[in-house]
Amino acid sequence: MAQMGRPRTFDRDAAITQAMHLFWEHGYDSTSLSQLKANMGSGISAPSFYAAFGSKEALFKEVMERYLNTHGRVTESLLDTALPPRDAIELAMRRSARMQCEPDHPRGCLVALGLLSACSPETVAICAPLAAARARNRAGFLACVERGMASSELTAQTDAAALATLFESFLLGLTTLARDGVPHAVLDASVTQAMSAWDAMRSDKA
Structure with missing residues (x-):
């Protein structure tokens, strides 16, 4: 029987809000992947980040959608x-x-x-x-x-x-x-x- 993947240990919705605040404060270019991973939730590993969001650019697109809708x-x-x-x-x-x-x-x-x-x-x-x-x-x-x-x-x-x-x-x-x-x-x-x-x-x- 296939083993189930490890569940996420962070709140994705809250993580997007945290990322939004980082981009808002520092801008897209100046916000590093290390800053994002360290400040989203209680810290998120690189594999979990890419599994959840795909890339920094894809995450920013979600952030912009969140911002523009709020x-x-x-x-x-x-x-x-x-x-x-x-x-x-x-x-x-x-x-x-x-x-x-x-x-x-x-x-x-x-x-x-x-x-x-x-x-x-x-x-x-x-x-x-x-x-x-x-x-x-x-x-x-x-x-x-x-x-x-x-x-x-x-x-x-x-x-x-x-x-x-x-x-x-x-x-x-x-x-x-x-x-x-x-x-x-x-x-x-x-x-x-x-x-x-x-x-x-x-x-x-x-």
Whole structure:
């Protein structure tokens, strides 16, 4: 009778979360296999790692899927046409600022940090889903501004691309500030100031 394989001695779901935090903190290129094996569970052997995840690249793909389906959802309001466009933008930025300062994971946003960690041609390809997420956010900001113009909330003279880029740049910049330890209260207050760019272009402005 064939002998059953040795059962895994680690929680795979928890291991992916631990790996996510390592990649989030250090980036893909700078996170070594030895770091991953040492910090996933109570330590995982090389054979167990490869049996469970296949490779560092395959593990990162699972990590990105986990991130985009959890923390990365903070900007979903940008694509919610049931929300007034200004509210959609403000909600996305406030939720992102809050998430980036939460104490149970590294500070900042992995979607934005993918810009900093994509050092090699291989990494650029591996981080493509993060680039796609940034492109969705970019399109979401533009769609919100265009909705504001279509409803005449914003003036016809509004430069839609420029205003959308301003909000996207602000969102990406939150990551650097969060990494530097700027308190959430300050980041949240800065969202209020950023939204004044929308209000300056309102068609009903006195």
